[in-house]
Amino acid sequence: MDRMEDLLEPMIGESGESVLVLVSTGENLREWIFYAKTGKKFLAALNKALAGQPRFPIEVHTGRDPEWSSYVRFRKGVRE
Numbered sequence: 001m002d003r004m005e006d007l008l009e010p011m012i013g014e015s016g017e018s019v020l021v022l023v024s025t026g027e028n029l030r031e032w033i034f035y036a037k038t039g040k041k042f043l044a045a046l047n048k049a050l051a052g053q054p055r056f057p058i059e060v061h062t063g064r065d066p067e068w069s070s071y072v073r074f075r076k077g078v079r080e
Helices: 002-011 039-050 069-077
Strands: 018-026 029-036
Touching (some): 002 018, 002 039, 018 039, 018 069, 029 039, 029 069
């Protein structure tokens, strides 16, 4: 998980095409939630970041969320 995160670091904010909004870790699982301008460009950046590495056991899911509702829901659940 840490190696994967190290490889993703350069693509975060570098191009302005995507932003990392949430990292959740638990039960031997880590989930990164990105908001990206387009899924196609995000996947291209992801493939570039992971090029030359052994295959990671990951799943990539995409979906539209123009109102950032997942992020807003998370923020409302955070106690300050």
